[in-house]
């Protein structure tokens with residue numbers, strides 16, 4: 378990694394809420410013009426780290442620097458260089474898109490023609506110019522998120538921090554929003570750090586850090602992380618998973634595990650294994666799925682747990 382181009386450096390950051398250790402010695406770097414995703418299940422520590430980085434919560438242990446400004450000493454200077462999109466809506470629904478931007482601009486000391494020109498430029502960049510006179514409450518969820526982004530960009534920040542930006546968006550709007558972020562990275566050289574528990578969003582980041590119980594359990598490009606999982610992933614639904622797990626281990630000399638009531642095998646040549654396992658244990662198998670590893674498989678591989686509960690998977 379080129380240390381010259383580091384935009385954000387997190388060094389051994391820990392945080393405890395009373396007895397509960399929410400972050401345990403997190404270190405990572407985000408490069409300029411990189412889109413970095415912090416992926417993790419609920420409770421992993423994403424929001425805690427996000428709050429520290431966005432200066433909402435004091436840093437109690439470790440170091441954070443943003444463009445070589447130390448967070449502990451220069452929180453004010455850092456705040457001016459951050460564009461933050463929070464998980465919860467921060468727009469006034471009864472105002473127009475343009476009015477929302479004007480109010481936000483005033484908070485950053487922008488006024489008059491300069492603010493107007495900058496608002497129009499940001500709206501243009503995000504494809505919102507035509508909608509500037511619309512009340513925010515009349516916009517779709519996806520468009521409202523884009524207005525949040527416009528707000529965050531108004532003071533021309535050096536780094537964008539986004540907390541679960543696509544939560545609540547339908548898959549189409551989510552793809553659209555991620556494409557907007559990619560465009561900002563590619564055309565404006567924007568540095569982006571986002572938290573997410575949505576796989577598709579993490580897959581499109583340049584690099585991903587996986588947070589689990591306050592620890593950074595993996596860090597790398599999505600492809601690098603997926604290569605940590607050996608071969609293909611076969612998941613077998615069985616009424617007696619533990620018995621089947623043992624029988625498969627004995628018969629095939631592999632190392633299956635039971636995760637959430639399913640037998641899970643990481644194996645090369647998964648398609649051939651599926652054929653063989655079904656032939657060998659047809660009586661004990663309800664269903665089999667097989668595929669290339671995803672980041673969810675990386676998480677299981679590293680922690681032995683699912684990234685999220687089943688019902689969230691379908692509704693996310």
Ligand SMILES: Nc1ncnc2c1ncn2[C@@H]1O[C@H](COP(=O)(O)OP(=O)(O)OP(=O)(O)O)[C@@H](O)[C@H]1O
Nearest residue numbers: 394397398399417418419420421422423424425426
């Ligand atoms: N204000 C608080 N007081 C006490 N414990 C807290 C507080 N905020 C968070 N925690 C705990 O710290 C741990 C990390 O929480 P955090 O909100 O950072 O995780 P997260 O990955 O952002 O999860 P989520 O996606 O649910 O927001 C969790 O165990 C959580 O219960």
